[in-house]
Amino acid sequence: MTKQMSYTKIENQLRPIFRERLDQAESVEDVKKFFVYTIQELLENAMGENGTVRFEDVCLDPDNEPGFALGPGITERPAFQEVWTDSDMSRIVGMFAETARNRYRRLEKNPAKTEAKMYHGHD
Structure with a gap:
């Protein structure tokens, strides 16, 4: 039987x-950025000293399943x-992606609200 690792402790911290x-995201670009930052931190914590994750190695992909994409810069590394x-780990990243995707879609459907936050007082 193979040993199953769990990263729920890191998940619960993040x-x-x-x-x-x-909640503070004012645009879909903010949502994408915050998703990447969180997954970078998650993977780096899990991989320890072997785990540097570049920004471009992770992206939110709200229009496709599973909702995120990981590039070869990370997926081909033995530590990953x-x-x-x-x-x-795939369940945890998927859960973060689903949460981000929901926020992304809310902001996408209501751009006037986003613009009002971003440009308040700039008439």
């Missing part, structure tokens, strides 16, 4: 920070594969 960031295989 979840409130992530939700706060999303060790963390991703036989663990709950």
Whole structure:
């Protein structure tokens, strides 16, 4: 039987920070950026000293399943594969992606609200 790793401790540390960031997001670009920052931190914590994740290695992909994409700069690294295989990491990243996707869609549907926040007082 293979050993199943769990990263829920890191997930539980990042979840409130992530939700706060999303609540403060004023545009879909903010949502994308905050998703990437959170996944960078999650993966770097999980991979330890072998885990530098570049911004361009992660992206929110709200129009496609599973809602995110990871580039070869990260997926081809042994440290990542060790963390991703036989663990709950894909579930955790998927959960963060789903939360970000929901916020993304709310902001996308209501651009006037976003613009009002961004440009208040600039008539």
